[in-house]
Amino acid sequence: MSDPATPKNMRPSENLDAIVVGAGFAGLYMLHRLRGIGLKAIILEQAAGVGGTWYWNRYPGARCDVESMQYSFSFSEELQQEWQWRERFAGQPEILRYANHVADRFDLRRDIHFETPVRAAHFDDATGRWRITTAGGEEFSARYCIMATGCLSTARLPDIPGRESFAGKTYHTGHWPHEGVDFTGQTVGVIGTGSSAIQAIPVIAEQVRQLFVFQRTANYSIPARNAPMAPDYEQAWKSAYAERRTKARMMRTGILYPLNDTSALAVDPATREREYQARWAAGGLGFMAAFNDLILDRRANDTAAEFVRAQIRAIVRDPKVAEILCPKDHPIGTKRICADTNYFATYNRDNVTLIDLHATPITAITSHGLDTTGARFTLDSIVFATGFDAMTGTLTRIDIRGTLGARLRDKWEAGPRSYLGLMTAGFPNLFLITGPGSPSVLSNMMVSIEQHVDWIADCLAFLQREGLSQIEPRSDAEEAWVAHGNEVADRTLYPAANSWYMGANIPGKPRVFMPYIGGVGVYREICDKVAAGGYADGFLLSAGPARAAAE
Ligand code: NA7
Numbered sequence: 157m158s159d160p161a162t163p164k165n166m167r168p169s170e171n172l173d174a175i176v177v178g179a180g181f182a183g184l185y186m187l188h189r190l191r192g193i194g195l196k197a198i199i200l201e202q203a204a205g206v207g208g209t210w211y212w213n214r215y216p217g218a219r220c221d222v223e224s225m226q227y228s229f230s231f232s233e234e235l236q237q238e239w240q241w242r243e244r245f246a247g248q249p250e251i252l253r254y255a256n257h258v259a260d261r262f263d264l265r266r267d268i269h270f271e272t273p274v275r276a277a278h279f280d281d282a283t284g285r286w287r288i289t290t291a292g293g294e295e296f297s298a299r300y301c302i303m304a305t306g307c308l309s310t311a312r313l314p315d316i317p318g319r320e321s322f323a324g325k326t327y328h329t330g331h332w333p334h335e336g337v338d339f340t341g342q343t344v345g346v347i348g349t350g351s352s353a354i355q356a357i358p359v360i361a362e363q364v365r366q367l368f369v370f371q372r373t374a375n376y377s378i379p380a381r382n383a384p385m386a387p388d389y390e391q392a393w394k395s396a397y398a399e400r401r402t403k404a405r406m407m408r409t410g411i412l413y414p415l416n417d418t419s420a421l422a423v424d425p426a427t428r429e430r431e432y433q434a435r436w437a438a439g440g441l442g443f444m445a446a447f448n449d450l451i452l453d454r455r456a457n458d459t460a461a462e463f464v465r466a467q468i469r470a471i472v473r474d475p476k477v478a479e480i481l482c483p484k485d486h487p488i489g490t491k492r493i494c495a496d497t498n499y500f501a502t503y504n505r506d507n508v509t510l511i512d513l514h515a516t517p518i519t520a521i522t523s524h525g526l527d528t529t530g531a532r533f534t535l536d537s538i539v540f541a542t543g544f545d546a547m548t549g550t551l552t553r554i555d556i557r558g559t560l561g562a563r564l565r566d567k568w569e570a571g572p573r574s575y576l577g578l579m580t581a582g583f584p585n586l587f588l589i590t591g592p593g594s595p596s597v598l599s600n601m602m603v604s605i606e607q608h609v610d611w612i613a614d615c616l617a618f619l620q621r622e623g624l625s626q627i628e629p630r631s632d633a634e635e636a637w638v639a640h641g642n643e644v645a646d647r648t649l650y651p652a653a654n655s656w657y658m659g660a661n662i663p664g665k666p667r668v669f670m671p672y673i674g675g676v677g678v679y680r681e682i683c684d685k686v687a688a689g690g691y692a693d694g695f696l697l698s699a700g701p702a703r704a705a706a707e
Pocket of ligand 1: 347
């Protein structure tokens with residue numbers, strides 16, 4: 157069937173069923189599944205290679221905070237058995253090698269257009285197809301448009317006056333040069349103390365002459381206890397992979413770690429301390445599963461927060477510096493908790509100085525460095541570890557228009573609205589992988605990506621079987637889902653923090669809790685139920701205008 161609306165500059169060969177935007181893990185698996193159900197699809201990717209987050213975030217120390225045995229695809233038994241992870245927590249180069257291996261193994265590259273940033277995606281009411289325009293002016297058209305654009309893919313530079321005037325070198329952790337950076341002998345400033353900074357600071361500190369860390373908000377961090385992969389641990393996983401993956405999918409975070417279904421307030425202080433000590437010693441994000449109410453009850457949360465503060469005070473020799481590093485303004489876990497290697501101990505080094513921006517805010521970046529209200533800092537390089545316009549930033553930067561030309565960025569002006577985090581009303585056949593309104597960043601992204609990709613592929617296969625070609629959420633279902641998401645978030649401590657989950661790191665961005673906190677397992681059951689019911693619960697299905705015209 158040829159597309160009657162094929163514009164002149166559209167590649168004639170591109171008679172596509174689906175266009176996927178992004179060749180990170182979500183896009184790669186989506187393409188694989190689309191081929192599997194017999195659809196013709198391509199990926200448009202702005203980078204020169206696959207890997208998404210792991211293509212861009214090459215800063216020193218970049219590492220996943222979910223264990224390698226779990227932060228990996230489960231869809232291919234051969235792949236998960238054959239791939240050998242070298243470390244408990246894989247570093248960025250190893251994860252990028254894995255992404256490249258997946259692309260080669262499943263022969264995905266032949267359908268990926270690299271260095272092809274998408275600028276616009278417009279739904280054509282007359283044909284029921286999406287028209288995608290790239291930065292290079294190419295146009296593609298397909299019935300389905302699937303955004304695999306990532307949750308943390310639009311890096312953010314802070315609005316500090318004079319930023320352009322700095323004569324030295326500047327870097328953003330999310331756009332690190334591929335050739336690496338040699339800081340030997342330099343005086344370097346790092347702005348930010350989120351996950352990226354907490355991983356980068358100990359590594360940069362070993363290279364530089366002098367490091368100044370500019371901290372606005374102190375962060376909780378748990379030692380990762382990273383180590384080479386233990387062969388017996390790997391074997392234990394591989395011999396029971398299917399069973400463990402199934403269990404992980406039903407966990408609240410999509411990560412399998414020992415849960416303790418007890419309130420932190422139901423045990424005596426010594427028992428509580430033992431539990432925290434054991435988890436601190438084990439390392440990693442399983443710390444937050446020490447008790448079942450850490451994220452629900454402020455008094456329970458305080459016990460965990462106080463334990464971590466005590467660890468910081470024990471590690472950092474200068475009590476004044478330790479106090480500045482102790483987070484006190486938000487409950488533990490309500491901003492993304494970090495997993496580190498030697499982060500707090502790095503402040504015991506003679507060449508590392510912590511600047512408390514609450515006491516002495518930055519006033520300007522100058523040609524020579526950075527000024528605060530307390531001092532002038534002369535710097536050779538500035539590292540911006542200042543995060544991302546999370547969850548919506550990449551989508552609203554693309555000119556996405558649905559039926560009657562309605563713009564997504566207008567629709568989401570007061571915060572993102574979706575049904576199940578998978579689709580948004582008024583934008584038929586537009587799918588969002590790990591979109592706002594789904595567990596996404598609160599989960600093991602690999603688990604959430606696979607769940608969304610499978611759901612979308614199954615949905616498209618269903619439409620084919622039923623002779624349908626258009627699906628879109630009903631507005632009332634979307635309203636109800638947004639209300640449910642808010643209600644669940646309000647039962648937790650999350651809204652108490654000025655986090656990027658809330659859009660609070662971007663001036664002017666609406667404060668809405670964006671991911672779905674109901675839990676990965678619960679969420680999967682909701683999505684599965686909708687699919688099992690033929691998508692009648694909350695979706696409008698139709699033959700679509702183009703199909704109708706062709707028949
Ligand atoms: P984050 O977690 O958003 O951290 C950004 C950091 O930059 C955070 O400490 C911010 O302080 C700080 N920041 C941002 N703007 C400024 C200005 N203007 N002045 C001083 N400090 C500033 O980003 P990451 O890249 O570390 O991590 C993102 C996620 O990637 C992470 O959670 C993992 O899921 C992977 P603030 O807290 O806003 O006071």
